[in-house]
Amino acid sequence: xxxxxxxxxxxxxxxxxxxxxxxxxxxxxxxxxxxxxxxxxxxxxxxxxxxxxxxxxxxxxxxxxxxxxxxxxxxxxxxxxxxxxxxxxxxxxxxxxxxxxxxxxxxxxxxxxxxxxxxxxxxxxxxxxxxxxxxxxxxxxxxxxxxxxxxxxxxxxxxxxxxxxxxxxxxxxxxxxxxxxxxxxxxxxxxxxxxxxxxxxxxxxxxxxxxxxxxxxxxxxxxxxxxxxxxxxxxxxxxxxxxxxxxxxxxxxxxx
Amino acid sequence: xxxxxxxxxxxxxxxxxxxxxxxxxxxxxxxxxxxxxxxxxxxxxxxxxxxxxxxxxxxxxxxxxxxxxxxxxxxxxxxxxxxxxxxxxxxxxxxxxxxxxxxxxxxxxxxxxxxxxxxxxxxxxxxxxxxxxxxxxxxxxxxxxxxxxxxxxxxxxxxxxxxxxxxxxxxxxxxxxxxxxxxxxxxxxxxxxxxxxxxxxxxxxxxxxxxxxxxxxxxxxxxxxxxxxxxxxxxxxxxxxxxxxxxxxxxxxxxx
DNA sequence: TTTACTTTTTGTCTTATTGACAAGAACTCT
DNA sequence: AGAGTTCTTGTCAATAAGACAAAAAGTAAA
Numbered sequence: 001x002x003x004x005x006x007x008x009x010x011x012x013x014x015x016x017x018x019x020x021x022x023x024x025x026x027x028x029x030x031x032x033x034x035x036x037x038x039x040x041x042x043x044x045x046x047x048x049x050x051x052x053x054x055x056x057x058x059x060x061x062x063x064x065x066x067x068x069x070x071x072x073x074x075x076x077x078x079x080x081x082x083x084x085x086x087x088x089x090x091x092x093x094x095x096x097x098x099x100x101x102x103x104x105x106x107x108x109x110x111x112x113x114x115x116x117x118x119x120x121x122x123x124x125x126x127x128x129x130x131x132x133x134x135x136x137x138x139x140x141x142x143x144x145x146x147x148x149x150x151x152x153x154x155x156x157x158x159x160x161x162x163x164x165x166x167x168x169x170x171x172x173x174x175x176x177x178x179x180x181x182x183x184x185x186x187x188x189x190x191x192x193x194x195x196x197x198x199x200x201x202x203x204x205x206x207x208x209x210x211x212x213x214x215x216x217x218x219x220x221x222x223x224x225x226x227x228x229x230x231x232x233x234x235x236x237x238x239x240x241x242x243x244x245x246x247x248x249x250x251x252x253x254x255x256x
Numbered sequence: 257x258x259x260x261x262x263x264x265x266x267x268x269x270x271x272x273x274x275x276x277x278x279x280x281x282x283x284x285x286x287x288x289x290x291x292x293x294x295x296x297x298x299x300x301x302x303x304x305x306x307x308x309x310x311x312x313x314x315x316x317x318x319x320x321x322x323x324x325x326x327x328x329x330x331x332x333x334x335x336x337x338x339x340x341x342x343x344x345x346x347x348x349x350x351x352x353x354x355x356x357x358x359x360x361x362x363x364x365x366x367x368x369x370x371x372x373x374x375x376x377x378x379x380x381x382x383x384x385x386x387x388x389x390x391x392x393x394x395x396x397x398x399x400x401x402x403x404x405x406x407x408x409x410x411x412x413x414x415x416x417x418x419x420x421x422x423x424x425x426x427x428x429x430x431x432x433x434x435x436x437x438x439x440x441x442x443x444x445x446x447x448x449x450x451x452x453x454x455x456x457x458x459x460x461x462x463x464x465x466x467x468x469x470x471x472x473x474x475x476x477x478x479x480x481x482x483x484x485x486x487x488x489x490x491x492x493x494x495x496x497x498x499x500x501x502x503x504x505x506x507x508x509x510x511x512x
Numbered sequence: 513t514t515t516a517c518t519t520t521t522t523g524t525c526t527t528a529t530t531g532a533c534a535a536g537a538a539c540t541c542t
Numbered sequence: 543a544g545a546g547t548t549c550t551t552g553t554c555a556a557t558a559a560g561a562c563a564a565a566a567a568g569t570a571a572a
Contacts, residue, residue, distance in 0.1 A: 019277045019332055021373060076275055076371045080362035103506055104360045104375050106336035115332045117277060119360050119373075163505045189520080210560060212521070217558095233518045234568040249419045250359055445549080466531060468550070473529095489547045490539040 019115045023083045024071030024157065026102070026122040026164035027054040027092060030181045030197060031143055049127070050145055051197055053161065054091060055153075057140040062112050063154035065139075069161065071118065084121040091141060096123035098180040100251070102164055110156045122164040124180040147201050172198050176220040179241040187228055187236040188212050191221070275371045279339045280327030280413065282358070282378040282420035283310040283348060286437045286453060287399055305383075307453050308399040309417065310347060311406070315395040318368050319410035325417065326397075327374065340377035347397065352379035354436040356507070358420055366412045378420040380436040403457050428454050432476040435497040443484050443492040444468050447477070 032048040055067040070091040074083040081099065088096050102120040110116065144150065146165060153161065172178050178194045179186060192211045196203075215221060222242050227235040288304040311323040326347040330339040337355065344352050355377055362373040400406065402421060409417065428434050434450045435442060448467045452459075471477060478498050483491040 018274050019330060021275045021277060074275060074362070074373075077364070079364050080360065080373065101359065104336065104357065106330075106375070108333070108335050117330075117336065117375075119362070159505065166503070166505050187520090207560070207562090208519090209521075209523090209562085214559080231519085232569060234520050234566080236520060247422070249415070249422050443549090463531070463533085464548090465533085465550075465552090470530080488540060490537080490549050492549060 019117055020111075021074045022071055022116060022118045023074055023080060023087060024069040024118050024120050024160060025084050025087045025091075026069060026120065026161055027088060027096075027125060028052070028122065028146075028164075028168060029054070029125050029127055029143065030194065031127050033145070049193075049197060050147075050201075052143040052145050053149065054141065054143055055150070056091065056138045057142070058154055059137050059139040066152065066154040067142075067144075067150045068154035069120075069157045070141075074119070080119050081121075084119075084123070088123050088125070092125060094125050096125050098124040098177055102160070102167060105156055105160060107156060118160075120160045120164070122168065124177065126181060126183070169199055175246070176218070176241070179221070185224060185226065185238040185240050187238060188215070189236060191215065191239070275373055276367075277330045278327055278372060278374045279330055279336060279343060280325040280374050280376050280416060281340050281343045281347075282325060282376065282417055283344060283352075283381060284308070284378065284402075284420075284424060285310070285381045285383055285399065286450065287383050289401070305449075305453060306457075307402040309402055309405065310397065310399055311409075312347065312394045313396040313398070314410055315393050321395075322408065322410040323398075323400075323406045324410035325376075325413045330375070336375050337377075340375075340379070344379050344381070348381060350381050352381050354380040354433055358416070358423060361412055361416060363412060374416075376416045376420070378424065380433065382437060382439070425455055431502070432474070432497070435477070441480060441482065441494040441496050443494060444471070445492060447471065447495070 029052055030049045031052045033050055054070060056070050058064055058066050058068050070087050072083075072087055074080060078086065080101070084099060084101075085096065088094075088099070099121055100123075102122050104117060104119045106117040108115065110118075149158075149161065152158070172195060178191055178198065181194050182190055188211065189208070192206050192208060195211070196205045220242060221239040224238045224240055226238045228238055229235065285308055286305045287308045289306055310326060312326050314320055314322050314324050326343050328339075328343055330336060334342065336357070340355060340357075341352065344350075344355070356379075358376040358378050360373060360375045364371065366372065366374075405414075405417065408414070428451060434447055434454065437450050438446055444467065445464070448462050448464060451467070452461045476498060477495040480494045480496055482494045484494055485491065
């Protein structure tokens with residue numbers, strides 16, 4: 001049952017009564033560990049890639065100078081998903097290849113300024129070489145390795161981040177989202193390394209032989225006739241992802 | 257990043273700008289198919305039980321006389337989970353044995369009266385014999401079999417219900433929530449029938465022998481020394497659920 | 513051209529999990 | 543005591559996952 005307009009008008013609708021609605025986005029990317037300026041040019045070497053998360057440093061109280069997730073208010077003329085995509089685009093100037101709602105956080109005391117409920121999303125983006133712009137309320141933006149996050153984050157963002165990481169690592173095992181980090185065609189070794197890098201660093205790595213059979217049997221990829229050129233050794237076959245046929249109603253249905 | 261108070265005051269915070277926040281709760285129970293008044297007394301016969309959902313009939317426009325999920329506005333002094341529990345208690349006068357956040361629905365046009373975002377929960381409750389009370393905005397409340405829901409529901413509640421059913425049916429396969437429908441001690445046959453009844457009616461039933469081994473090996477239940485008295489045949493052993501040790505951060509962590 | 517080397521791909525074996533189905537054990541009721 | 547029903551154990555086949563070896567296919571250097 002929805003809000004009754006009559007009641008609102010009677011009670012008055014002011015800041016004391018209202019609940020602010022925001023989105024926060026956990027932006028994941030596979031990026032090289034140490035990226036220096038002189039090697040920023042398109043080295044297609046993905047060996048140093050690791051799972052990283054984009055955080056912004058707050059320029060205002062509360063939690064001044066704390067690292068936080070990118071996010072902001074939901075405008076009344078945009079859907080939740082549009083709000084999340086907007087936050088993502090403002091911060092990274094790339095489109096997400098994958099965007100999924102995570103959870104809605106609504107503890108009473110989560111924002112000292114007043115009642116705020118945040119719908120959290122997580123996004124997978126392909127590596128971008130662009131620099132992130134800072135605004136008046138953000139003094140800095142930085143990618144952090146998923147294994148080396150700041151000790152303390154603003155608000156309850158540590159909880160959000162922990163959950164996003166847990167969800168991503170679980171979901172990659174049974175759903176077909178790993179290729180969202182890769183170009184349209186890719187080799188099995190690339191895909192396997194994405195799997196490995198999403199898991200914790202000390203997790204056991206996938207066996208190349210078993211991985212090939214498993215992912216081919218699942219039908220999520222289809223082989224092409226091309227092979228990767230220019231390698232130093234036996235050229236591997238290139239594969240293409242087939243659009244995932246999920247049974248999850250909120251993933252396939254009309255966005256909500 | 258959270259709402260900045262300064263901006264609010266500058267822009268003004270009125271009904272046009274604000275977004276209303278509601279919760280809607282999908283309340284599941286295992287109830288007898290046709291419950292007549294003269295057999296409402298405590299027959300412990302669960303043979304006729306089936307999965308049902310509580311819906312309320314709207315007494316107001318929009319969607320007057322449509323069936324809808326119980327729900328309402330989130331008050332600013334309660335968390336999301338508290339709001340969901342309150343809705344549940346107001347409608348059923350029972351406590352949920354299980355309550356989990358489902359998804360947040362925020363399509364722009366989902367409420368014709370204005371921008372409304374709804375955090376959906378689903379709840380599992382043990383069968384209650386109590387009658388549900390109607391209010392001024394609700395003309396009626398009724399339990400519907402999960403397989404025979406009304407064709408059209410108010411707002412986007414059909415989407416919410418479809419997703420809740422999908423999630424419940426999936427989750428019961430790998431998580432340990434089926435016993436939430438049962439008393440503290442129960443037999444394996446009772447637990448197995450809960451599994452069967454949660455799945456669609458034409459789904460294949462669990463094999464008693466395999467079910468016993470599977471659930472015992474998973475360690476989610478522990479056997480007691482008691483047996484069920486008063487049966488007509490060989491008395492089965494009673495089991496007790498062991499508290500689920502989930503790895504899901506939002507299920508074990510501090511409620512958000 | 514041959515050799516060394518690396519990576520991809522195939523092969524084989526073991527182990528664990530699941531499902532189908534039969535049969536025994538335990539209790540109640542007649 | 544015997545019939546009937548339910549609970550419980552046993553067995554076997556099918557499938558999936560994991561460990562490990564080895565062959566195949568290319569590059570680079572001698």
